Amino acid sequence: EVQLVESGGGLVQPGGSLRLSCAASGFTFSSYSMNWVRQAPGKGLEWVSYISSSSSTIYYADSVKGRFTISRDNAKNSLYLQMNSLRDEDTAVYYCARLEVTLIDYWGQGTLVTVSS
């Protein structure tokens, strides 16, 4: 069974940093590209970042470019999102999601990040 479990969310002040993690199991993590997608409270879904299986290709949404860094450790079956210079508008539930070639097929349960003073 595919499982994606996010962790690392919490309350952080504007301008602060946070590192999210996603632990993957039930599939060969090193063979899949991964994504982060977020959802502000009561709002819709926003794609945040992509990383290829070998980490050779990375993309970011314009809203986080230069502030967020996606990475992965295939030996640990883990995906990460380093978030710096956090803003109020980054408050959201952050989901890690698996990319099966051309479709996002499995999502984690999400971790809540709250940016507030």
Added chain:
Amino acid sequence: DIVMTQTPLSLSVTPGQPASISCKSSQSLLHSDGKTYLYWYLQKPGQSPQLLIYEVSSRFSGVPDRFSGSGSGTDFTLKISRVEAEDVGVYYCMQGIHLPIFTFGPGTKVDIK
């Protein structure tokens, strides 16, 4: 940037009745590989999104056949032939013409009358 719109934004349906959601993109989602990268997700209350339909009309594994997708180019439709109580939630269309960068529609909230 491609903008996705959905109509209606909310829908109240009697169990057993059909429902339909429209999704429009600001640009054609037909890729040069011949595929159209339009997806539908359902986010049930308190849950993560779950994939229903990929590439316009292909049902994902385990998705009941009462769900169907259609459309082409910029206009797409998700239909539920007979709505059940478990179908409540928010339905999102998503485009992937510029894989792996995705854009979601605003969502359509479906509830039961």
